[in-house]
Amino acid sequence: MQKLRWGVLSSAKIGRTKVIPAIQTSLLGEVVAIASRSQESADKVAKELGIKRAHASYEALLADPDVDAIYNPLPNHLHVPWSIKAIEAGKHVLCEKPLGLNTADVEQLIKVAQAHPQLSVMEAFMYRFHPQWQTAKKLVREGRIGQVRSIHSHFAYNNRELDNIRNNVDWGGGALMDIGCYCISLSRFIYDAEPSRVIGQITPFAGYDVDCFVSGIMEFAQGNATFTATTKSEGEQYVEIHGEQGSILIPLPFNPIADTITHIELKRDGVREQIVQLPSDHYRNMADAFAESVNQKNSVPTPLNDALANMKIIDAIFASAKDGCWFSIK
Numbered sequence: 001m002q003k004l005r006w007g008v009l010s011s012a013k014i015g016r017t018k019v020i021p022a023i024q025t026s027l028l029g030e031v032v033a034i035a036s037r038s039q040e041s042a043d044k045v046a047k048e049l050g051i052k053r054a055h056a057s058y059e060a061l062l063a064d065p066d067v068d069a070i071y072n073p074l075p076n077h078l079h080v081p082w083s084i085k086a087i088e089a090g091k092h093v094l095c096e097k098p099l100g101l102n103t104a105d106v107e108q109l110i111k112v113a114q115a116h117p118q119l120s121v122m123e124a125f126m127y128r129f130h131p132q133w134q135t136a137k138k139l140v141r142e143g144r145i146g147q148v149r150s151i152h153s154h155f156a157y158n159n160r161e162l163d164n165i166r167n168n169v170d171w172g173g174g175a176l177m178d179i180g181c182y183c184i185s186l187s188r189f190i191y192d193a194e195p196s197r198v199i200g201q202i203t204p205f206a207g208y209d210v211d212c213f214v215s216g217i218m219e220f221a222q223g224n225a226t227f228t229a230t231t232k233s234e235g236e237q238y239v240e241i242h243g244e245q246g247s248i249l250i251p252l253p254f255n256p257i258a259d260t261i262t263h264i265e266l267k268r269d270g271v272r273e274q275i276v277q278l279p280s281d282h283y284r285n286m287a288d289a290f291a292e293s294v295n296q297k298n299s300v301p302t303p304l305n306d307a308l309a310n311m312k313i314i315d316a317i318f319a320s321a322k323d324g325c326w327f328s329i330k
Contacts, residue, residue: 004291007033007067007091009058009082011045014096015073019124020049022258022283023071028291035061058082062089069094069294071124075165076172077101080109083121087112092120094290098181098314099123099307101172106311110304120293122300123307125185127254129285132264132277133189136241136248139266140190146245149223151190153183155254156228157235166231167210174210175229176202176314182254183227184218184313190241191220194309197328200317205232216317219326258283 006023008015008031015034023029035055036042042054055061062070062085069092072083080100083093093113100106113121127133140148157179159166166173188194195218203213213230237255241248246268256262258281266273289301312329320327 001028001292001295004029004092004294005032005066005068006030006071006287007035007055007061007064007069008051008071008073009035009061009086010074011036011041012073015071016045016049018258018283019071019073019287020051022281023287024050025281026284026287026291028288028295029069033061033064033067058085062086062091068092069120069290072096075168076177077170079172080105083109084112087116087119087121090116090119092290092294094122094124094287096124097185097307098172098177098311099304100311101177103308103311103315106304106308110308113304120290120300121304122290122302123304123310124286125182125302126282126286127182127186128189128282128302129289130256130262130277130282131280132250132253132256132262133186135275135277136250136264137190139248140241140243144245144266145241145243145247145268147222148190148241148243150242151187151223151225151239152242153186153225153227153237153239153253154229155179155182155237156230156233158233159231162207167208169209174212174214175231176200176211176214176317178229178231179254180214180216180227180229180317181310181314183216183225183229184317185310186239186253187218187220187225187227188306188309188313191222191225193220193222195220195225195313195329197326198313198316198320199326200321202318202321208232211318211321214317214321216320218313256282 033053039056046054070086205212249265
C-alpha cells in the first residue's frame with residue numbers, strides 16, 4: 001500500500017514522544033512535515049525527529065501539497081477549529097481526544113466532515129488499538145466471565161503546574177476531559193452500548209478552576225460502570241470488569257510501555273490466569289489502521305458518532321455534578 005504522508009500540527013509533547021515515533025516506525029505512514037508557532041521551534045523538532053520539512057505556521061502546513069493527513073495534538077479548545085481548517089484544506093484528520101469542548105463543538109466538526117465524505121476523520125483514542133483491549137473484548141463476547149454487570153476504572157496523575165494547559169479551564173483542561181474520557185469510552189466499548197443516565201461528582205481544589213477530582217456512575221441496561229479520574233493524586237491506573245462468572249483485570253489499561261510484553265488477568269472460580277499480550281505500540285497500530293482505511297477508502301475504525309456519544313456523556317457528567325442529580329442521556 002502507498003504510505004500515508006503525515007503532517008503534525010504543533011510540537012506538543014504527545015506528538016514528539018509518542019505519535020511521531022510510532023508513525024515513523026509504522027508500515028503505512030511517514031511523517032513528512034511538522035509545524036510550530038515559530039520557524040526556530042519547528043526546525044528544532046524537525047531536526048531532532050528526522051522530519052523533512054518544518055513550517056513556521058499551521059496554515060503553511062495545511063497548504064503543503066505533500067501532506068495527505070494531519071495529526072492534531074493541539075490543546076482541546078483548538079481541536080475543532082484546526083481540524084475543520086485541515087478538512088477544508090483537503091487533508092485527512094486524526095485528532096487527539098477529546099474531539100471537542102462539548103457536544104455542540106463536536107457536532108460542528110461532524111457537519112464539516114460530512115460535507116467532505118472523501119476525507120477520513122477520526123478521534124485518536126489509541127488505547128482501543130492495543131491487543132490487551134481486543135483480548136478483553138473477545139473474552140467478554142465469548143462469555144468467559146458471563147454477563148458483565150460492573151466495570152470500574154481508575155486513572156490518576158499528579159499535575160500541580162498552574163500554567164499547564166491541563167489546568168486551564170478555558171482551554172478545556174481538567175480531569176474529566178483529559179483522562180476521565182478514557183473511563184467513559186472503555187465502558188461503552190466493553191458493554192457495546194450507551195448508558196441511559198449518569199451521575200457525577202466533582203471535588204473542588206483550592207486554587208484551580210478546572211475539575212481536579214471527578215467520579216461518575218454510568219447506568220447501562222446490563223449493569224453499571226463507575227470511575228474516578230484525578231489530576232491531583234499519585235499516578236495510578238487500572239480497569240476491573242466484573243461478570244456473573246468471572247472478572248478481568250487490566251493493570252495498565254491506558255499507557256502500557258510501547259513494544260513491551262503486557263498482561264491481563266482472568267479470574268474464574270477463584271482461579272487467576274495471566275494472559276500475556278505480545279509487545280505492541282497502540283499509537284503505531286492506530287496510525288496503521290487509520291492509514292489502511294484511507295488507502296482502502298473504508299470507514300475509519302472509530303467513527304465520529306462514537307466521539308459524539310462520548311462527548312454527550314462528558315457533558316452530562318458535568319451537568320450532573322453541577323445539579324447534584326442523575327442526568328439522562330439523550
